[in-house]
Structures are given as structure tokens and as C-alpha cells.
Amino acid sequence: MSGWAKKDLLGLEYLSREEIELVLETAESFKEVTTREIKKVPALRGKTVVNLFYEPSTRTRVSFEVAAKRLSADVINIAAEASSVRKGETLIDTGRNIEALKADIVVIRHSYSGAPVILARNLNISVVNAGDGWHEHPTQALLDLFTLKEKLGRIAGIKVSIVGDISHSRVARSNIWGLTKLGAFVTVCAPKMLIPPGIERMGVSVTSSIDEALKDADALNVLRMQFERDEAAAFPQAFEYFRQFGITEERLRKAGKNIVVMHPGPINRGIEMESNVADGPNSVILEQVTNGIAVRMAVLFLVSQANEAKA
Amino acid sequence: MKLLIKNGRVIDPANNIDETLDILVEDSRIAGIEKNIKNGAQKVIDAANKIVLPGLVDMHVHLREPGREDKETVFSGTLAALKGGVTSVLAMPNTQPAIDSTENIRLLKNIIKDTAQAQVYIAGSITKNRKGEELADIQNLIKDGAAAFTDDGASVENEELLLNALKLAKANKSLIICHCEDKTLSGKGVMNLGFTSTRLGLRGISGESEHKRVERDVALAQKIDCPIHIAHISCKESVEIIAAAKKKGIKVTCDTAPHYFSLDEEELLGYDANMKMNPPLRTKEDVSAIRRALKDGTIDAIASDHAPHTINEKEIEFDRAEFGVIGLETELAASVTGLVDAGILNWMELVKKISFNPAKILGTNKGSLSVGADADITVVAPDVEWAVTKNGLVSKSKNSCFLGKKLKGRVEYTIYGGNIVYQFSCSQGPSARIGGAAAKEIS
Numbered sequence: 001m002s003g004w005a006k007k008d009l010l011g012l013e014y015l016s017r018e019e020i021e022l023v024l025e026t027a028e029s030f031k032e033v034t035t036r037e038i039k040k041v042p043a044l045r046g047k048t049v050v051n052l053f054y055e056p057s058t059r060t061r062v063s064f065e066v067a068a069k070r071l072s073a074d075v076i077n078i079a080a081e082a083s084s085v086r087k088g089e090t091l092i093d094t095g096r097n098i099e100a101l102k103a104d105i106v107v108i109r110h111s112y113s114g115a116p117v118i119l120a121r122n123l124n125i126s127v128v129n130a131g132d133g134w135h136e137h138p139t140q141a142l143l144d145l146f147t148l149k150e151k152l153g154r155i156a157g158i159k160v161s162i163v164g165d166i167s168h169s170r171v172a173r174s175n176i177w178g179l180t181k182l183g184a185f186v187t188v189c190a191p192k193m194l195i196p197p198g199i200e201r202m203g204v205s206v207t208s209s210i211d212e213a214l215k216d217a218d219a220l221n222v223l224r225m226q227f228e229r230d231e232a233a234a235f236p237q238a239f240e241y242f243r244q245f246g247i248t249e250e251r252l253r254k255a256g257k258n259i260v261v262m263h264p265g266p267i268n269r270g271i272e273m274e275s276n277v278a279d280g281p282n283s284v285i286l287e288q289v290t291n292g293i294a295v296r297m298a299v300l301f302l303v304s305q306a307n308e309a310k311a
Numbered sequence: 312m313k314l315l316i317k318n319g320r321v322i323d324p325a326n327n328i329d330e331t332l333d334i335l336v337e338d339s340r341i342a343g344i345e346k347n348i349k350n351g352a353q354k355v356i357d358a359a360n361k362i363v364l365p366g367l368v369d370m371h372v373h374l375r376e377p378g379r380e381d382k383e384t385v386f387s388g389t390l391a392a393l394k395g396g397v398t399s400v401l402a403m404p405n406t407q408p409a410i411d412s413t414e415n416i417r418l419l420k421n422i423i424k425d426t427a428q429a430q431v432y433i434a435g436s437i438t439k440n441r442k443g444e445e446l447a448d449i450q451n452l453i454k455d456g457a458a459a460f461t462d463d464g465a466s467v468e469n470e471e472l473l474l475n476a477l478k479l480a481k482a483n484k485s486l487i488i489c490h491c492e493d494k495t496l497s498g499k500g501v502m503n504l505g506f507t508s509t510r511l512g513l514r515g516i517s518g519e520s521e522h523k524r525v526e527r528d529v530a531l532a533q534k535i536d537c538p539i540h541i542a543h544i545s546c547k548e549s550v551e552i553i554a555a556a557k558k559k560g561i562k563v564t565c566d567t568a569p570h571y572f573s574l575d576e577e578e579l580l581g582y583d584a585n586m587k588m589n590p591p592l593r594t595k596e597d598v599s600a601i602r603r604a605l606k607d608g609t610i611d612a613i614a615s616d617h618a619p620h621t622i623n624e625k626e627i628e629f630d631r632a633e634f635g636v637i638g639l640e641t642e643l644a645a646s647v648t649g650l651v652d653a654g655i656l657n658w659m660e661l662v663k664k665i666s667f668n669p670a671k672i673l674g675t676n677k678g679s680l681s682v683g684a685d686a687d688i689t690v691v692a693p694d695v696e697w698a699v700t701k702n703g704l705v706s707k708s709k710n711s712c713f714l715g716k717k718l719k720g721r722v723e724y725t726i727y728g729g730n731i732v733y734q735f736s737c738s739q740g741p742s743a744r745i746g747g748a749a750a751k752e753i754s
Contacts, residue, residue: 090626090627091627091628092627110628112631113511113512113582113629114511114513114629115628118626118629121581132512133512134512134513135513173510173512196509197506197508197515198506198509198510199509201506202510
């Protein structure tokens with residue numbers, strides 16, 4: 001496979017358009033595998049993938065685990081939590097120990113932005129970012145791109161609106177980098193306090209009007225509102241948020257177009273969107289989950305190949 | 312013993328000298344400064360093609376002792392100073408315990424007496440344990456030699472308290488140094504607030520959190536009509552406020568650190584915690600404003616804000632890493648590179664900012680090469696480029712924001728109290744030479 005030379009996947013900011021397209025193409029062939037009766041290929045046989053999760057996550061962890069297993073890799077899950085931090089082992093030490101166990105790929109989820117970047121700089125084995133703080137969640141954005149391409153046939157020229165807490169969202173950042181690199185038009189929509197400074201310099205339009213965000217949009221990516229976070233004191237009330245920004249059947253109807261509705265999950269039903277929308281004909285939320293496996297298979301495969309070629 | 316420094320380009324703002332001269336040092340003082348001194352000196356330094364300046368006076372240094380000797384000690388910190396051409400430092404009081412009482416300042420004075428390799432002036436804290444609740448024992452600290460007062464690391468939140476401190480400082484001819492930061496605005500921020508923090512997904516610290524507090528503190532000094540010094544200014548608006556205050560005749564002085572005129576927030580793109588300090592690296596526009604303010608005289612001094620931290624506190628997740636970088640060993644070269652070489656300051660202007668002015672602000676007799684002055688002298692090879700590496704640093708901590716970068720201007724000799732206390736040597740490596748010399752000194 002040519003065109004991919006990176007040992008790590010840290011974020012879509014760091015990828016070229018060609019590299020993103022390569023992941024999507026590779027994922028397409030892996031998606032075909034998942035429709036077979038025997039859903040397993042030997043591509044990573046004899047390799048070990050370690051899921052190092054410093055933050056609780058079920059869906060992303062399980063998705064990576066399924067992806068690795070379908071590639072015939074051995075998978076080890078470590079819920080690192082803050083406990084080892086308290087015992088004094090640093091992130092880099094933990095990473096070096098995993099490397100010493102002869103693992104090939106570390107998939108890391110961390111509540112602090114940049115943790116995977118720091119880890120990758122200190123390890124020779126591959127590091128895949130499964131979400132870091134507010135920074136990036138590259139495999140989520142790749143599976144969003146994959147799903148959009150499947151539904152709309154292309155990314156270039158489409159209009160995508162990202163709605164929700166942009167300030168604290170790694171999904172938003174990765175999607176913005178990916179979509180703009182592939183030529184989509186992106187609008188972010190949120191209450192003013194949840195729009196981070198300078199976001200327009202990432203190549204997006206900014207609005208606080210949901211109707212404006214829906215107008216002419218081909219697709220919506222609706223973010224989870226995290227009322228449990230520290231910054232939530234500055235958030236609007238959940239009900240108030242739903243009234244102003246919630247995705248309802250009525251709003252979708254008013255916008256006219258047949259808008260594709262995505263959500264990275266887990267959904268707060270009745271806050272970000274009505275149940276009718278989540279379960280309705282426009283929703284591709286479960287297809288995103290299925291596609292996530294093919295995309296993560298592609299990522300694990302590509303970084304592993306690159307690191308092998310380097311060695 | 313007599314020491315002769317021959318044929319160097321001598322820069323001495325105190326006497327407005329910028330010419331090739333010889334300097335004769337005798338018994339810890341400068342005995343003569345003129346052309347072609349013929350004298351039977353025991354030791355001669357050939358300073359041809361070198362710059363000879365008064366030893367640097369760094370008015371913002373965290374020596375960490377007592378309390379955090381794993382980061383730095385008075386001994387290791389002053390060795391690092393000498394390697395950087397710095398012969399006088401003002402030690403910040405945020406030690407454990409803080410320098411807030413007679414007992415604590417005497418403890419530090421004893422450590423300095425026993426181990427310091429350079430001149431150490433002591434800053435006392437403004438409030439007890441730097442908590443901002445009640446004033447420290449300011450008058451007694453002055454009696455024990457405190458040269459200035461600051462709660463550095465924190466701003467004094469309570470205006471009434473700071474007003475009282477300013478009154479005491481005025482009555483005793485001492486100086487209040489302000490760390491300007493409104494914590495209600497900076498909060499849990501870890502870097503400059505703006506596009507780059509958005510890109511990195513890190514919590515931001517606005518320029519406002521700094522300059523709003525600069526504005527308040529300057530107004531308080533105006534009210535009391537006493538001098539005030541603002542530490543480590545980093546943003547454009549702070550510069551504007553101080554420039555306007557100076558115009559109005561308010562007795563305000565300020566300093567900045569080399570990283571604020573050398574580096575901008577984009578250095579953080581790799582989440583390198585050696586780029587994490589408080590105030591944070593700002594935008595390119597702020598860097599330009601700081602440079603202009605050095606040129607036009609709004610900024611009086613350059614100080615390192617030398618803030619040592621161990622690897623365990625730095626080579627970790629960016630959010631968890633401590634704020635601060637070391638700077639004693641790089642401040643002169645970073646200034647030569649970022650200011651003189653860049654055509655912003657000439658040598659005379661630089662020496663004012665890095666030696667003469669801070670000495671004056673602190674009310675000391677350092678920072679000059681007048682006959683009779685203390686022989687604290689730095690000899691620099693202005694055109695030599697060198698790379699900053701961990702191994703080359705003598706500070707106990709290695710958290711330099713210039714690691715991996717090349718700087719111009721190498722300290723060749725540092726003379727403190729008439730003795731050559733540091734000499735660059737290729738063969739032995741700087742740390743071997745300085746360690747050896749200093750070890751001999753204290754034994």
C-alpha cells in the first residue's frame with residue numbers, strides 16, 4: 001500500500017487530503033469483509049493492540065476491539081484511570097512499559113488534550129488517538145466522513161453543519177479538519193459561549209441560529225451536550241438548549257432538504273434531538289457505528305504497515 | 312590579585328562607554344578602565360573581538376531553596392547564573408517556607424552565605440505565606456535586607472492590602488513587584504487564549520487577565536505616589552497601559568523575559584510543556600509589541616523568570632505540567648539573538664535592560680563598570696552560535712524553552728567579585744569547568 005507513511009494517527013489536522021482519502025478507500029474494502037460470513041482477515045495476525053483508556057468509553061473501546069479482532073490481532077484492554085497516575089507512573093512510563101511488552105499499537109483515549117501526541121513522540125510503536133480532551137477524535141471524524149460519502153456519494157462541495165458544544169468537542173475539531181480538507185463547506189452552530197475563539201480560522205462559518213445552520217445543509221453532525229463537565233456552569237439549561245438548538249422533525253421539515261443526521265453518541269434524547277429524529281429516516285446514527293469498525297480496521301492496518309515498512 | 316581584561320569592546324551604560332578598552336581589576340574592584348593599561352597583572356584575559364559588560368542583574372529568579380531542593384538550590388542556581396553571565400539575582404520568595412518573616416529570611420540568608428556563587432538579593436513576600444490574606448512582616452524583612460517584595464506566582468487580590476504594602480514600601484524606600492494576573496479570568500487556563508488554544512483544545516488564558524491587573528496595580532501606585540514594578544509582561548495591552556502611565560509620570564517600571572520577545576504561542580503545537588509558562592507565550596503580534604516596547608523604553612528590564620521544575624513535573628500531559636521555564640543560562644544569548652542580531656536593540660541598549668536598569672530599579676550599586684565598582688564582569692563572544700542541549704545546562708532542572716534551538720552569543724568569562732568564576736572551555740565542557748571552580752570555592 002503506498003501513500004501512507006505515518007506510524008501514528010494523532011489527528012486529522014496532521015493528515016493530507018490524500019491520506020484521508022486513502023483511509024476511506026481502505027475502509028471500503030474492509031467494510032466488504034464485515035459483510036462476509038466469516039468476518040475475519042489475517043492482516044494483523046501475530047500483532048498486539050493495546051487499548052489504553054484513561055477515560056471511560058464503551059463504544060469507542062469496543063469498536064477498536066472488534067476492529068482489531070477482525071484483523072486477527074490480539075487485544076489487551078487497559079483501563080488506566082487516574083489510579084496509576086496517583087501511584088506516580090507517568091504517561092510516558094506507562095507507554096514504555098507497553099512497548100516493552102512488545103505490543104505493536106497503542107490505542108489511547110485520554111481526558112487531556114495532546115496526551116497521544118506526547119506518547120507518540122516517546123514511543124517507536126504506533127499510537128492511535130481514540131479521543132484526547134477537546135483536541136481530536138480522528139477515527140470518529142473518519143467514520144463520519146465515510147458515512148457521508150456513502151450516503152451522499154461525495155464530500156467535496158457538500159454542506160455540513162456541526163451543532164452543539166463546539167468549544168469542548170474533539171469530534172467537532174476532527175470533523176472540521178477532515179471536511180474542509182476534502183472540500184466540504186462547514187458551518188458550526190452553537191450558543192456564543194460554546195464557540196471557541198478563532199474557530200473561523202479553521203475555515204468554517206459560524207452561526208448561533210439553528211435555522212441558518214439547517215438551511216441548505218446536506219448533513220448535520222449533532223454533538224453531545226455534556227452537562228456533567230466543569231464548564232457546564234456557563235451552559236444554557238438543558239431545556240433551554242433544546243428549545244433553541246434541538247433538532248426536531250419540524251425544524252428538519254422546514255429546512256426542506258432531506259438532511260442526513262449524524263451523532264457520535266451517546267445521544268441525550270430530548271436535549272440535542274428528538275427521539276423521532278434519532279430513530280427517523282434521516283438518521284444514520286447506527287450506520288455510523290457499523291462503519292466505525294471498517295474505518296478503525298483501516299487505521300490499524302495502515303499504521304501497522306507503515307511502522308513495519310520503517311523497521 | 313590583579314586581573315587585566317585586554318582589548319575588549321567595553322559597553323558600560325553607567326558611564327556611556329562603548330569603545331575598545333582595557334579593564335584592570337584589583338582586589339574585587341575595578342581599578343582602571345582605559346586604553347592600553349600596562350600593568351603587571353597576574354592574569355590577562357584577551358578580550359579582542361569580545362564584548363565586555365557589567366555582569367547581568369536578573370531581577371526575577373526562582374532558586375527554590377528552601378523547600379524544593381530537587382528543582383534547584385541556591386548553589387546550583389547561582390552556578391547556572393554564572394554560566395549565563397549573570398552575577399546578581401533577585402531570589403523570589405515563593406519557597407517553602409515563603410520568605411515572609413524574620414525567621415525565614417534568616418534561614419535563607421544562611422544558605423546564601425554558605426553556598427551562593429553569585430550575589431543573591433532577596434525578595435520578601437508581600438503577604439504571609441503569599442496567601443493574600445494579611446501582610447508579611449515587611450518592616451522586619453527590610454531590616455534583614457529584603458531588597459523588594461512580591462507575591463510572585465500570584466497577584467495580591469485584595470486592593471486594600473496591596474495599598475498598605477505600597478505605603479510601607481514607600482516609607483521604607485523599598486519596592487513592590489507585581490505579578491499581574493486576575494485568577495477569576497485566567498482560571499484553569501494553560502496557554503494563551505485564541506486560535507491556537509482552540510486548535511490544540513487547551514484552556515486559554517486571556518491577555519485581559521494580565522493587563523486588567525496591570526491597569527489596577529498601576530492605578531494603585533499612582534494613588535500612593537510610589538514606585539511599582541510590573542514583572543514579566545507578555546501582551547500588547549500591558550505595554551500600552553504602562554507606556555501611558557509613564558507618560559503621566561507614574562513611577563512604574565517593568566520587565567519582560569526572553570521567551571516573550573523570542574517565541575510565540577505556536578511553539579505549543581507539539582504540546583511541549585517546556586513551552587508552558589505563566590504568563591503564557593502570546594501571539595506574534597504580542598511578540599512584536601514587546602520588541603517595540605523594549606526599543607522605545609516602555610520595558611525597562613529583561614529578567615529570566617528562571618523557574619526550574621523536575622522532569623516528573625514537565626514531561627507529562629500538558630494540562631498537568633507545572634508552569635515555568637529556566638532561563639539563567641540562556642537569557643543573554645536569547646537577547647543577543649532576538650534583539651541585537653535582529654536589529655531591535657544595540658549593545659548599549661541591551662546592557663541597560665539586562666544589567667544597568669535592573670540594578671537601578673533594585674537600588675543596588677551593581678550594573679556598572681565605574682572605577683571603584685564591584686568587579687562583576689561578563690565577557691561575551693557575540694558571534695558564536697551554540698545549541699541549547701540538556702547536557703549543556705548546569706541548572707538542576709532542564710526545562711528550557713530554548714532546548715534544541717541555536718542561539719548567538721556565548722559567555723566566555725564571568726568575573727564575580729574580581730575572580731574568574733566561569734570560563735567557557737570546549738575541552739572540558741562548561742559544566743565540568745564551572746563545577747570544578749565553584750566546588751573549590753566553597754570547600
